[in-house]
Amino acid sequence: NAGVMQNPRHLVRRRGQEARLRCSPMKGHSHVYWYRQLPEEGLKFMVYLQKENIIDESGMPKERFSAEFPKEGPSILRIQQVVRGDSAAYFCASSEGIEQFFGPGTRLTVL
Amino acid sequence: DQQVKQNSPSLSVQEGRISILNCDYTNSMFDYFLWYKKYPAEGPTFLISISSIKDKNEDGRFTVFLNKSAKHLSLHIVPSQPGDSAVYFCAASALYGGSQGNLIFGKGTKLSVKP
Numbered sequence: 001n002a003g004v005m006q007n008p009r010h011l012v013r014r015r016g017q018e019a020r021l022r023c024s025p026m027k028g029h030s031h032v033y034w035y036r037q038l039p040e041e042g043l044k045f046m047v048y049l050q051k052e053n054i055i056d057e058s059g060m061p062k063e064r065f066s067a068e069f070p071k072e073g074p075s076i077l078r079i080q081q082v083v084r085g086d087s088a089a090y091f092c093a094s095s096e097g098i099e100q101f102f103g104p105g106t107r108l109t110v111l
Numbered sequence: 112d113q114q115v116k117q118n119s120p121s122l123s124v125q126e127g128r129i130s131i132l133n134c135d136y137t138n139s140m141f142d143y144f145l146w147y148k149k150y151p152a153e154g155p156t157f158l159i160s161i162s163s164i165k166d167k168n169e170d171g172r173f174t175v176f177l178n179k180s181a182k183h184l185s186l187h188i189v190p191s192q193p194g195d196s197a198v199y200f201c202a203a204s205a206l207y208g209g210s211q212g213n214l215i216f217g218k219g220t221k222l223s224v225k226p
Binding site for chain 2: 004006019031033035041043044045048056058059086092093095098100101102103104107
């Protein structure tokens with residue numbers, strides 16, 4: 001299966017801890033997007049990366065959130081000092097054209 | 112400020128009939144539109160897309176229609192099948208308008224196809 005991989009699928013953190021979400025794009029794709037979905041809402045764009053570069057982070061909260069896509073390895077979305085409002089489903093998508101293909105998501109629960 | 116709107120949170124259709132899901136947008140810079148289907152606890156699955164230079168695109172049972180003057184698009188599924196029951200998201204991109212390709216999503220419409 002050469003689809004977009006995300007892990008972990010479920011992540012539970014206590015307030016103040018750090019959350020690290022991983023995304024491996026489809027083979028041959030060099031563009032990665034992160035989206036967040038709150039309950040009963042659509043997906044909201046967070047950040048767009050290409051290998052080693054952040055292209056657009058206009059949807060990323062200014063504090064506590066960061067993302068990277070290193071030359072080797074998966075893309076990482078990092079949330080420091082998590083708060084209850086960070087509880088959501090986080091989806092990664094990859095593309096090599098216009099259509100974006102999504103992973104299964106990571107469901108983050110902050111206690 | 113919601114740029115992509117799906118005004119019907121839910122839709123129920125009989126198996127074999129046509130499902131029509133609607134989507135409105137406000138940003139005239141959008142030049143590419145996509146429909147995704149999502150099952151619970153899974154990621155969205157790409158269904159079909161349309162460029163703003165076209166008014167119709169068809170793929171099997173799925174057809175997307177675009178009315179640029181009305182800033183409206185619709186997804187037709189015919190015939191509808193019980194396996195089509197899912198949440199359908201409309202998404203738009205200003206690919207050539209400087210958005211870098213990120214997608215703006217509607218809130219989704221939950222389709223239920225009754226046997």
